[in-house]
Amino acid sequence: MSRQKLMGWGRTAPSFGDLQLPRSEEDVLHALGHGPVIARGLGRSYGDPAQVSGGVVLDNRGFTTIGEISPDGVVTVEAGVSLHELLKVTIPLGWFVPVTPGTRQVSVGGAIAADVHGKNHHVDGSFGDHVLSMRILTPVGAFDVTPTHHEDLFWATIGGMGLTGVVTSVTLRLTAIETDRVLVDTTKHRNLDSVMDAMRTGDDAYRYSVAWVDCMTKGASMGRAILTRGHHAGVDDVEAVTLAGPTNARLRVPVDAPSGLLNPFTIRAFNQLWYRVAPSKKDREIQGLSTFFHPLDGLNDWNRMYGRRGFVQYQFAVDDYHGDVVVKAIERLSSSGVPSFLAVLKRFGPGNHGPLSFPMEGWTLALDLPVGPSALPGVLDDLDDLVLDAGGRVYLAKDARLRPDAVRAMYPRLDDFLTVKQTYDPDQRLTSDLARRLNIGGQH
Amino acid sequence: MENAFGQPQRVIVLGGSSEIARAITKKLVAARAHTVVLCGRNPELLAKASEEALDYGATATPLVHLDAEHPASATTTVDEAFAAAGGSVDLVIVAVGHLGSQADDETSPEAALAMMNVNFTWPVVALTEVRNRLVAQGSGRILVISSVAGMRVRRSAYLYGGAKAGLDRLADGLADSLEGTGASLQLLRPGAVRTRMTAGLADMPFMTGPNEVAEYVMAGLSTNQRVIWSPPVLRWVYLILRHLPRQLWRMVMDR
Numbered sequence: 181m182s183r184q185k186l187m188g189w190g191r192t193a194p195s196f197g198d199l200q201l202p203r204s205e206e207d208v209l210h211a212l213g214h215g216p217v218i219a220r221g222l223g224r225s226y227g228d229p230a231q232v233s234g235g236v237v238l239d240n241r242g243f244t245t246i247g248e249i250s251p252d253g254v255v256t257v258e259a260g261v262s263l264h265e266l267l268k269v270t271i272p273l274g275w276f277v278p279v280t281p282g283t284r285q286v287s288v289g290g291a292i293a294a295d296v297h298g299k300n301h302h303v304d305g306s307f308g309d310h311v312l313s314m315r316i317l318t319p320v321g322a323f324d325v326t327p328t329h330h331e332d333l334f335w336a337t338i339g340g341m342g343l344t345g346v347v348t349s350v351t352l353r354l355t356a357i358e359t360d361r362v363l364v365d366t367t368k369h370r371n372l373d374s375v376m377d378a379m380r381t382g383d384d385a386y387r388y389s390v391a392w393v394d395c396m397t398k399g400a401s402m403g404r405a406i407l408t409r410g411h412h413a414g415v416d417d418v419e420a421v422t423l424a425g426p427t428n429a430r431l432r433v434p435v436d437a438p439s440g441l442l443n444p445f446t447i448r449a450f451n452q453l454w455y456r457v458a459p460s461k462k463d464r465e466i467q468g469l470s471t472f473f474h475p476l477d478g479l480n481d482w483n484r485m486y487g488r489r490g491f492v493q494y495q496f497a498v499d500d501y502h503g504d505v506v507v508k509a510i511e512r513l514s515s516s517g518v519p520s521f522l523a524v525l526k527r528f529g530p531g532n533h534g535p536l537s538f539p540m541e542g543w544t545l546a547l548d549l550p551v552g553p554s555a556l557p558g559v560l561d562d563l564d565d566l567v568l569d570a571g572g573r574v575y576l577a578k579d580a581r582l583r584p585d586a587v588r589a590m591y592p593r594l595d596d597f598l599t600v601k602q603t604y605d606p607d608q609r610l611t612s613d614l615a616r617r618l619n620i621g622g623q624h
Numbered sequence: 625m626e627n628a629f630g631q632p633q634r635v636i637v638l639g640g641s642s643e644i645a646r647a648i649t650k651k652l653v654a655a656r657a658h659t660v661v662l663c664g665r666n667p668e669l670l671a672k673a674s675e676e677a678l679d680y681g682a683t684a685t686p687l688v689h690l691d692a693e694h695p696a697s698a699t700t701t702v703d704e705a706f707a708a709a710g711g712s713v714d715l716v717i718v719a720v721g722h723l724g725s726q727a728d729d730e731t732s733p734e735a736a737l738a739m740m741n742v743n744f745t746w747p748v749v750a751l752t753e754v755r756n757r758l759v760a761q762g763s764g765r766i767l768v769i770s771s772v773a774g775m776r777v778r779r780s781a782y783l784y785g786g787a788k789a790g791l792d793r794l795a796d797g798l799a800d801s802l803e804g805t806g807a808s809l810q811l812l813r814p815g816a817v818r819t820r821m822t823a824g825l826a827d828m829p830f831m832t833g834p835n836e837v838a839e840y841v842m843a844g845l846s847t848n849q850r851v852i853w854s855p856p857v858l859r860w861v862y863l864i865l866r867h868l869p870r871q872l873w874r875m876v877m878d879r
Contacts, residue, residue: 190628192627194806196805228625233625234761234762554846557629580627581628581629616625617625617627624711624712
């Protein structure tokens with residue numbers, strides 16, 4: 181058995197497991213004959229969901245076939261295909277993925293396990309909302325599931341963090357595009373109230389919307405922000421129509437940066453620079469798809485910038501009546517002196533039927549926080565309480581430090597999920613370091 | 625499982641009634657620990673440690689009997705502790721130790737043997753079994769409570785200091801052996817701590833209370849440093865003390 185060190189994108193809490201590369205359904209079903217076992221995609225979850233210490237980790241990169249795209253944009257792909265590889269094929273044919281997170285370097289299987297969302301959630305929902313069917317291998321056999329056939333397994337798998345089975349192939353509906361450009365409107369906001377107001381009243385007019393918020397400023401300019409919103413550009417919006425797929429990153433961070441590189445001083449300076457150089461208002465700017473959707477994909481291994489100790493991401497969602505939690509969270513951070521890189525603020529549309537799917541209608545805020553400040557664990561525990569009191573929740577794909585009882589309160593349908601899991605995984609073989617830590621199924 | 629800040633959920637404390645261990649346990653429970661297996665010899669003290677851990681929010685504190693004077697029993701104790709933990713163990717604290725009474729012990733071969741058993745041999749047997757368990761698990765940490773007494777052995781406590789010196793050096797090598805396994809070992813080197821064990825002794829420089837030691841441990845768990853000094857300045861103090869000429873060393877530390 182070859183043990184490998186595995187960790188999430190935040191590079192915290194590594195553990196050792198037996199990493200296998202199954203090539204066939206038989207290989208996967210064989211591995212599911214014993215526990216503990218979990219699937220792993222490209223390792224872009226921030227914490228510990230794609231690792232299981234002392235167990236078997238199934239690398240899904242043996243499943244990379246992309247099927248034909250039907251005239252109405254339906255395609256079947258294997259679960260190990262990354263959005264990067266998929267977009268290379270689909271964009272030249274005039275199709276875009278229905279939902280993309282801030283990176284293309286996620287596998288389709290991972291996108292389902294985390295039920296990822298993008299800048300269009302308020303209009304289009306999350307990744308799972310565009311899945312027509314899936315093939316899932318469980319310890320009790322293989323299932324072809326749809327939203328209406330074995331719907332319990334279908335929805336438990338959407339956002340189920342890989343704990344219901346191993347997805348091998350997925351049929352999804354793509355989004356038609358005329359060009360590989362996006363028409364972007366940018367506005368600059370002096371504080372949080374201003375940007376939240378603009379989003380509340382104006383987001384419905386845009387397919388894509390996201391705000392970058394500075395969490396290091398206090399007082400009147402607390403939460404100053406840059407809001408970018410846009411649409412896919414049509415043939416009439418551009419001078420020459422191009423449909424080029426994404427290119428591979430040319431740059432990478434070669435070594436771990438010193439752990440203290442990203443400190444309150446350098447982060448404040450970066451945030452200041454970023455705010456100053458942004459235009460105060462810009463309409464109908466033409467941007468490439470990669471620039472708009474995946475700005476960090478040009479730099480491989482950017483997580484190494486956070487140094488050996490790594491970083492955590494904290495992302496929560498609250499409903500529209502509790503927008504004040506966004507304000508309070510940023511106040512709590514900026515007053516504690518815990519450094520945070522630009523935060524991402526977004527509006528969510530309604531959630532879906534996935535019992536562990538994260539999105540809920542309202543607001544979501546994501547924060548990148550380097551590990552190191554001794555106040556950080558306590559500050560995040562305080563944010564948990566704020567979010568819990570507001571009936572909100574924290575995103576499991578980002579989590580590396582929640583308490584089990586908080587998860588139970590944040591995901592009131594956790595018991596529904598566990599019931600489905602028990603049906604398809606009666607021996608609780610599928611588990612992960614995350615599942616053990618949060619007590620959401622599987623052997624300890 | 626341990627979280628991103630090195631905060632464990634399932635903990636085994638070998639020597640669970642030690643005051644330093646109890647102070648650490650309280651902080652671990654206040655953070656994320658829900659299960660703390662307390663291993664010790666004195667049932668009354670263990671019951672007290674258990675009550676304290678439950679007060680701070682632990683949900684389970686199984687008790688396991690430990691007899692450090694019989695090193696051969698260490699394997700059984702560790703096995704029972706892992707079984708009682710009910711899942712993968714994130715942290716094992718080795719807090720077994722006994723200061724003894726140098727003046728009485730140094731002329732008695734039996735007492736010298738007992739001092740080695742409690743402070744060195746039992747912990748080494750236990751560490752060997754713990755190591756096997758954590759390597760199989762692919763994760764987990766060991767915290768060995770060493771002492772600055774082992775950094776340079778004083779005439780006035782050479783049995784205790786000598787045993788701690790052996791444990792400290794051995795644990796350092798054991799820590800290296802864990803590289804690439806997912807398990808790891810950290811050494812705690814506290815200076816004098818105000819506890820039952822040191823009651824009646826005069827206050828010493830850099831003396832701390834158990835709670836301060838626990839603070840340094842929590843910080844050390846999150847940074848993963850190999851050696852946690854308590855207080856941290858002792859690292860530099862002992863760098864000097866260790867290299868003092870003998871006459872000077874004896875004048876300063878060995879009166």
